[in-house]
Amino acid sequence: QVQLQESGPGLVKPSQTLSLSCTVSGGSVSSGNYYWNWIRQLPGKGLEWIGYISDRGTTYYNPALESRAAISVDTSRNQFSLKLNSVTAADTALYHCARAKPRDHSGNSDWFDPWGQGTLVTVSS
Amino acid sequence: DFVMTQSPDSLAVSLGERATINCKSSQSVLYRPNNQNYLAWYQLKPGQPPKVLIYWASTRESGVPDRFSGSGSGTDFTLTISSLQAEDVAVYYCQQYYTTPYTFGQGTKLEIK
Numbered sequence: 001q002v003q004l005q006e007s008g009p010g011l012v013k014p015s016q017t018l019s020l021s022c023t024v025s026g027g028s029v030s031s032g033n034y035y036w037n038w039i040r041q042l043p044g045k046g047l048e049w050i051g052y053i054s055d056r057g058t059t060y061y062n063p064a065l066e067s068r069a070a071i072s073v074d075t076s077r078n079q080f081s082l083k084l085n086s087v088t089a090a091d092t093a094l095y096h097c098a099r100a101k102p103r104d105h106s107g108n109s110d111w112f113d114p115w116g117q118g119t120l121v122t123v124s125s
Numbered sequence: 126d127f128v129m130t131q132s133p134d135s136l137a138v139s140l141g142e143r144a145t146i147n148c149k150s151s152q153s154v155l156y157r158p159n160n161q162n163y164l165a166w167y168q169l170k171p172g173q174p175p176k177v178l179i180y181w182a183s184t185r186e187s188g189v190p191d192r193f194s195g196s197g198s199g200t201d202f203t204l205t206i207s208s209l210q211a212e213d214v215a216v217y218y219c220q221q222y223y224t225t226p227y228t229f230g231q232g233t234k235l236e237i238k
Contacts, residue, residue, distance in 0.1 A: 004174070041169075045231070046218065046229055046230065046231045046232045047218055047220070047229040047232070048229070049225075049226055049227040049228070049229075060225060062225075062226040063226060064226070096174075096175065098175075100222075103222075107225070108222070108223075108224060108225060109222065110180065110222055111165035111177050111180045111220065111222055112165075112167075112175075112177065112220075113177045113186070114174060115174040115175040115176075116174055117172060117173055117174045118174075
């Protein structure tokens, strides 16, 4: 059974870069034809999909965050990571990683399952 | 982007009673070639990983109690809990996976009356 666990600093200063990792256990990030996603839970505003990286390294981002987000994969550590630059207080959120199955060759995927329990990141000086 | 709107924002139901949460999409999530609705429902509890309850609008995930059911098509969907249990207290979200960017409803907080 695949499990995901997020990790990273809980406090980031404004204008700096948020860096988080998601460790995958019970499966491999480099096999199985999956998309590895980042999703955040904004206080009082619900869930926002950030983007994904495929097992082949293809990335796709939410246009709202595309200019600031970067997702990468480290197969040696069985992890994938998120970097979000130029953060502001509006980026304060609970950040989740999640897996999804690709649906077709269009880059779309199915529902998210499983998820990590999330890691809280606060942007404050 | 597809805008997903849930109602109500919060809901208090007595134990054993029915809970109904609605989700409306700004555009149809029905893919006519396969007649599937690209909509999922999730349950979020503090300190736990979010859990998928329903996908394809009405297919229950393995292990999810059968008191949870999903219905609807096109733009209007419903999550129903037929007999509320204490462990169902959570925030519930609908999500469209018809196309990117994937979007969620604003969430419905379910409590015990």
